[in-house]
Amino acid sequence: xxxxxxxxxxxxxxxxxxxxxxxxxxxxxxxxxxxxxxxxxxxxxxxxxxxxxxxxxxxxxxxxxxxxxxxxxxxxxxxxxxxxxxxxxxxxxxxxxxxxxxxxxxxxxxxxxxxxxxxxxxxxxxxxxxxxxxxxxxxxxxxxxxxxxxxxxxxxxxxxxxxxxxxxxxxxxxxxxxxxxxxxxxxxxxxxxxxx
Amino acid sequence: xxxxxxxxxxxxxxxxxxxxxxxxxxxxxxxxxxxxxxxxxxxxxxxxxxxxxxxxxxxxxxxxxxxxxxxxxxxxxxxxxxxxxxxxxxxxxxxxxxxxxxxxxxxxxxxxxxxxxxxxxxxxxxxxxxxxxxxxxxxxxxxxxxxxxxxxxxxxxxxxxxxxxxxxxxxxxxxxxxxxxxxxx
Numbered sequence: 001x002x003x004x005x006x007x008x009x010x011x012x013x014x015x016x017x018x019x020x021x022x023x024x025x026x027x028x029x030x031x032x033x034x035x036x037x038x039x040x041x042x043x044x045x046x047x048x049x050x051x052x053x054x055x056x057x058x059x060x061x062x063x064x065x066x067x068x069x070x071x072x073x074x075x076x077x078x079x080x081x082x083x084x085x086x087x088x089x090x091x092x093x094x095x096x097x098x099x100x101x102x103x104x105x106x107x108x109x110x111x112x113x114x115x116x117x118x119x120x121x122x123x124x125x126x127x128x129x130x131x132x133x134x135x136x137x138x139x140x141x142x143x144x145x146x147x148x149x150x151x152x153x154x155x156x157x158x159x160x161x162x163x164x165x166x167x168x169x170x171x172x173x174x175x176x177x178x179x180x181x182x183x184x185x186x187x188x189x190x191x192x193x194x195x196x
Numbered sequence: 197x198x199x200x201x202x203x204x205x206x207x208x209x210x211x212x213x214x215x216x217x218x219x220x221x222x223x224x225x226x227x228x229x230x231x232x233x234x235x236x237x238x239x240x241x242x243x244x245x246x247x248x249x250x251x252x253x254x255x256x257x258x259x260x261x262x263x264x265x266x267x268x269x270x271x272x273x274x275x276x277x278x279x280x281x282x283x284x285x286x287x288x289x290x291x292x293x294x295x296x297x298x299x300x301x302x303x304x305x306x307x308x309x310x311x312x313x314x315x316x317x318x319x320x321x322x323x324x325x326x327x328x329x330x331x332x333x334x335x336x337x338x339x340x341x342x343x344x345x346x347x348x349x350x351x352x353x354x355x356x357x358x359x360x361x362x363x364x365x366x367x368x369x370x371x372x373x374x375x376x377x378x379x380x381x
Contacts, residue, residue, distance in 0.1 A: 024273075046272060051295050054265035061269020061277070064230055064253055085258030086265075093255060180298035184272050193274045196302075196362055 006167040007142060009103050013074060014039045015145045016101065016152070021070070023152060024062055024187065027176075028055035028075025030110045032103055036074060037176035043190045046183055047176040053082030056100055060090055063098040066191065070097055070152050077104040077118045077163075084127060090159050091132025097155035100128070105168035113168065128161035136161040215347035215373070216241035219306065220249075222348070223278060226355045229253060230270045230277035232263035238308030238374035239280045260285035264292040264303070271301035276359055279305040283327040283368075284320060293334040296364035303336070303364035304355055314376035324371075331366045342370035 013035040017025065024044045027033035032055075033047045046062075048055055059073035080087075080102045090098065106119035118124060128136035139145060139162050148162060177183055185195065219242055223231070231246045232255040233239065246254045257263050263279035270277040281289075286307060296303040310317075311324020328338045337357065341350040347369070354367040 026269075050298070051265060051268075051292055053261070054268070054292055054295070057262045057265035058269035058272070060255075061230060061266040061271075061275075062273040063269075064255070065270050065273025065275040083262070083265075086262050088258050089255065089262055093253075180295075181300050184268075184299045184301065187272050188274060191274055196360065 006105075006165055007140075007145075009035050009105070009166040010038050010171060011142060012103065012145055012164055012166060015142060016072070016074070016149050019149065019153075020072075021153060023070035023072050024066065026055055026059045026062070026071070026073045026075075028052075028073065028079040030076050030079060031171070031173075032075045032079070033176055034171070034174045035103065038174040041176065043186045045176070046187060047178070049178050049180075052079055053086075055079055056083050056086040056090060059098055059100065060086070060093060060095060063095040064093065067095070067097055068155055069191075070099070070155055071095075072152055073098070073100045075100070075102060076109075077102055077106060077116050077124065078108045080124060081117055081122065087128050087131040087133065087161070091128075094132070094159060096158045098158050099152050099160040100133075100162070102161075102163045103166050104163050105166050107168050109168060109170050113170075124163045125161065128163075133159050133161045135159070138162070139164045212241060213344060215341075215344045216245065218348040219351050220245040222351050222355055224249070224251065226359050227251075227276060228278050228355075229275040230255060230266060231280065232257050232266045232277065233280035234260050234263070234282070234285050236280070236282035236308045237377060238282065238369060239306070242306075243280065260288045261292040263305075264289050264295055267303060268295045268299050268301055271299065276302060277304075278355075279303075281305065282308045283310050284323045286327045286330055286366075287323050290330060290334060293331075293336065293364075297335050300362050301364075302359045302362050304358035305336075305366045306351065306354075306369060307366055308369045308374055309371045310377070311371075313371040315371065316376060316379050328368065336364045336366050338366050338368060340368040340370060342372050344373060347373070
């Protein structure tokens with residue numbers, strides 16, 4: 001199943017977030033959330049343990065509320081496929097500060113490695129472009145990730161979409177908090193918003 | 197194609213209902229900033245007002261569940277929102293409604309009802325009949341307005357408990373209020 005020269009997901013996310021500064025990061029259900037946790041817990045991380053298909057829209061809601069802050073959604077191909085319409089919604093809203101990175105291993109890794117649509121037919125970069133996200137690209141090397149990461153800080157040239165083909169190896173889970181109220185309250189606190 | 201009968205007037209053109217204006221004023225007062233929607237004829241007047249409001253961001257959706265997730269993100273980012281949809285869209289939201297309990301965020305949705313009160317299209321009836329039940333099973337409080345003169349107080353109560361008490365709330369706007377959709381050849 002594993003193909004040669006595919007990127008290591010932890011290395012990709014670690015590189016993307018190494019100089020994150022004030023960015024808010026949303027991790028989609030599944031291994032993407034573990035990857036973000038592995039890169040280091042942060043009070044601006046929102047870890048999703050459910051709501052499959054909702055990662056991009058949660059990121060859009062944050063991006064519209066905080067247009068001066070970079071917002072990065074990191075999710076998997078299966079989670080993205082379930083919320084593919086949200087790319088159309090993002091393409092219409094055109095938030096300059098939103099970046100969507102899909103870690104595409106072409107399988108549903110959490111559920112036994114069943115093939116996803118991207119393994120055979122679906123081109124998510126093409127979908128994003130067709131939805132009006134002009135900066136949509138496929139990334140294949142760590143050097144490209146390194147070059148791409150600083151652009152996440154640019155809050156006026158998005159939305160951006162990148163699909164990164166990664167190795168499908170299941171890595172050790174790095175468990176973040178599963179308490180949604182805790183993580184959302186923590187983000188709100190970091191942004192200066194208190195409880196009700 | 198989206199015409200509805202006007203239940204309390206002779207000529208629709210000269211008597212646009214005032215309750216959508218009441219709703220808009222309430223949303224403004226509660227500082228609602230993000231307004232995701234899937235269009236419905238019953239919401240058309242309110243959607244027009246939102247599209248013209250500089251303080252509000254109208255966000256057309258491809259499916260209603262996107263709106264639940266958007267409002268969760270809005271809350272994380274410090275803004276309030278409201279989801280506008282019709283009853284048939286409620287079923288599209290079910291799993292995403294988990295977010296209202298997981299994040300305990302101030303979820304408010306205004307739902308125009310189909311499938312009741314003089315409905316012509318039987319395809320609207322199953323979801324319209326289960327709309328309130330689906331919300332209740334999902335932990336969402338349900339309020340309903342059926343007459344123009346009660347819309348203001350019902351929506352105000354719904355917005356109050358949603359935004360002040362983080363109590364997820366759906367306000368159903370009855371088909372009796374909106375008027376049954378008219379299908380003509």
